[in-house]
Amino acid sequence: xxxxxxxxxxxxxxxxxxxxxxxxxxxxxxxxxxxxxxxxxxxxxxxxxxxxxxxxxxxxxxxxxxxxxxxxxxxxxxxxxxxxxxxxxxxxxxxxxxxxxxxxxxxxxxxxxxxxxxxxxxxxxxxxxxxxxxxxxxxxxxxxxxxxxxxxxxxxxxxxxxxxxxxxxxxxxxxxxxxxxxxxxxxxxxxxxxxxxxxxxxxxxxxxxxxxxxxxxxxxxxxxxxxxxxxxxxxxxxxxxxxxxxxxxxxxxxxxxxxxxxxxxxxxxxxxxxxxxxxxxxxxxxxxxxxxxxxxxxxxxxxxxxxxxxxxxxxxxxxxxxxxxxxxxxxxxxxxxxxxxxxxxxxxxxxxxxxxxxxxxxxxxxxxxxxxxxxxxxxxxxxxxxxxxxxxxxxxxxxxxxxxxxxxxxxxxxxxxxxxxxxxxxxxxxxxxxxxxxxxxxxxxxxxxxxx
Numbered sequence: 001x002x003x004x005x006x007x008x009x010x011x012x013x014x015x016x017x018x019x020x021x022x023x024x025x026x027x028x029x030x031x032x033x034x035x036x037x038x039x040x041x042x043x044x045x046x047x048x049x050x051x052x053x054x055x056x057x058x059x060x061x062x063x064x065x066x067x068x069x070x071x072x073x074x075x076x077x078x079x080x081x082x083x084x085x086x087x088x089x090x091x092x093x094x095x096x097x098x099x100x101x102x103x104x105x106x107x108x109x110x111x112x113x114x115x116x117x118x119x120x121x122x123x124x125x126x127x128x129x130x131x132x133x134x135x136x137x138x139x140x141x142x143x144x145x146x147x148x149x150x151x152x153x154x155x156x157x158x159x160x161x162x163x164x165x166x167x168x169x170x171x172x173x174x175x176x177x178x179x180x181x182x183x184x185x186x187x188x189x190x191x192x193x194x195x196x197x198x199x200x201x202x203x204x205x206x207x208x209x210x211x212x213x214x215x216x217x218x219x220x221x222x223x224x225x226x227x228x229x230x231x232x233x234x235x236x237x238x239x240x241x242x243x244x245x246x247x248x249x250x251x252x253x254x255x256x257x258x259x260x261x262x263x264x265x266x267x268x269x270x271x272x273x274x275x276x277x278x279x280x281x282x283x284x285x286x287x288x289x290x291x292x293x294x295x296x297x298x299x300x301x302x303x304x305x306x307x308x309x310x311x312x313x314x315x316x317x318x319x320x321x322x323x324x325x326x327x328x329x330x331x332x333x334x335x336x337x338x339x340x341x342x343x344x345x346x347x348x349x350x351x352x353x354x355x356x357x358x359x360x361x362x363x364x365x366x367x368x369x370x371x372x373x374x375x376x377x378x379x380x381x382x383x384x385x386x387x388x389x390x391x392x393x394x395x396x397x398x399x400x401x402x403x404x405x406x407x408x409x410x411x412x413x414x415x416x417x418x419x420x421x422x423x424x425x426x427x428x429x430x431x432x433x434x435x436x437x438x439x440x441x442x443x444x445x446x447x448x449x450x451x452x
Contacts, residue, residue, distance in 0.1 A: 001025075005034055012037035014244055015044070016199045016220040017237065023048070023220055038199035038244035039219045047195055047217045050126060057214060060190040064214050065206070066129040076113045077106060079127045086130040088161075088284065089116055091123055100284035102130050102161050134208035136160040136215070137173065139188050140228050141201050142236060144243045147250065148192040150185055150257045151200075151236050152228030154266065157303075158282060158418045160206045160215070165223055165286040168306070168421065169266040171231050172259050174299060176207065183212055185257075191217055199240045200225060224266065227293060231264040233446040261448045265294040267306035272409045280405035281392045281417050295445055296438075300431025303424050312414045314428050318386030321366065321376055322348045322356075323404065328391050328419045333359045335389065335419075338426045342433060347385070349376065369400040380407040388415040389422045 005013060012035040015022040026041040046052045050069055057064055065088075068079035080087045080103070089109065090100040101116065103109045116125050136156040142149055155173035156162065173181060188203055195201070195217065202222035204215040221237060229236045239252055249255060268288035272280050278287075294305030307314045320339045324332055329352065336346045336356050346363045348356060353365040367375040379385050388408045392401055408415040416422040 001029070002032055002034070011035065012245075014038060014199075014241065015041075016240065016244070019220070019223075020218075023218075038240075039195070039197050039201075043195045043197065044219050047219050050124075053217070056191070056194050060187070060194050062187055062190070062214050063211065064128075065131055068127045069124045070127055071124055073110075073113050073117070076116075076125055076127060077109060080106065080109050083127060083129045086132055088128040088130045089113065090126050090128075090284070091116055100163075102284060131160055131206050131208045131213060134160040134206040134213070135175065136162075136164075136167070137176070137184060137205040137207065138164055138169065138222065138224055139184060139203045139205065140222055140225055140236070141188050141192060141197075141203070142199070142240055142243065142249070142254070143192045143197045143201065144247070144249045145196065145198045146248070147255070148189045148197070149249060149254065150188055151234070152224070152231060153181065153184065154224055154228070157420050157424050159420060160208075161284060162282040162418075163284050163286040164204060165291075166268045166270075166282050166288045168268070168303070168424070169224070169227075170299065170303075171228065171264045171266075174263075180207060180210070180212070187212065187214065195219055199244045200236065223291075227264070227266050227291070230293065230442060231260050231295075232258040234258065260445070262295055262297050262445055263299040263302040265299070265302040265306050267292050267294070267303075267310045269310045272406075276406070277402075279402060280409060280415075295440075295442070298431050298435060300424075300427040300429075301435060301437055304428035304432050304437065307414065307425070307428065312412045314414055314425055314432070315386035316429060316432060317343060319345045319347055319379075319384060320387045320389065321379070321385045321404075322346060322389045323352055323376070323401075324389065324391040324419065329355055331419050331423075332356065332389075333361070335422055335426060336361050336363060338430070339387075342426075342429055344387075347376075347379070369403055377403055377407045380404070380411055380413055383411070385413060387425065388413055389425075390415065391417055391419060 015026045015036055016038055023044050026036050026044050030036050030041045066083055070076035070079050086102055086104045088102055101112045138154040140151040142151055152171050153173050154169035154171045157168040192201055197219055200221040202218040206213045206215050225236050239254055269290040271289045292306050292309035294302040296302040304314050322332055339346055347366045348363050349368050350365050353363045356363040369375050390404050416425050
């Protein structure tokens, strides 16, 4: 890069459009004489450094999950015990969620902590109290150093703990109150000002028990910026480049936050079929290789469109197989009842089937892999199952769990690995059965927005 910079006689370099890697290089490039325009390398380092960023949060009166820094396996074990499980363990300056784990016991921690230190030897390991079943929200904003505007707020369909690159997201947020969104907006402005952001910034928030937490701030363009730009009809990356070169938002004509009147849903595309034996689950480590966008006036239809594009599409008839972890069992009754009301039959492994039958639901018990034949995998292979709902019981999936998901992927059967995803699927199928699914070009959505 230095050769190109000098050969071309560049007056500045932008570090915001290449993900985490150019941010990591920004300070070294500045030391070699490169003029980093936009947010300064010092501000970038402040956002990345745990202690410096904690001071920023204190200054703007925002909370983050309780956390510790560990430099050894022994420190990690002690810190996790102090925070109380579950905890999120990750290397600093992590790329794509590599080496990140959600752990529920010291036994699990001991199994993986060496892997975490191996990812980036000599670097600190960050340990956070994991906010289980928290709503996660991605916010993309743009600032010219004086004025900050929210480009878009995207609420994750899955609960916190899924990498933002893998999570399905909804814009505008679909479950949060106007008061909470106002608090998010105020927090975003305060962070942009405190970090002296010029250009784009992405903030990841979590909401649990009506409390707002800051998970992470990235003073750069996130992967959701193109999605947000299409949703609101504003070329955010182009405007950010102009702002970094010295323009002001008022001169560029972007002075008010815009919200789409329609629903915009992002879904990830995964390569599991190309990697036999890989763990098929959503986690803090990113596995997706692409994404699709669904837009509609109905949220259920918008979600259904993403499943059509990511494939396989949501089924409109057939049999649903349900097998979930214990903590999700209180929610399966409403799901099973909903699918039965839509004309589906429901089958489940023995314990879940007993639970659903106790609620008066007609559910067919199915053998687990070690209980006999035909089992749930046989039924999937034989084309007897059209939708699989199977939620994992921890970061390391059991053999029978992964066999079920592998069979679903191999046989092009729609699969949901979270309760919230299953709920979105139910709503999507319900919407498709009630309404016609129309197709409109992106250009017809432009202008279908409400200035804030």
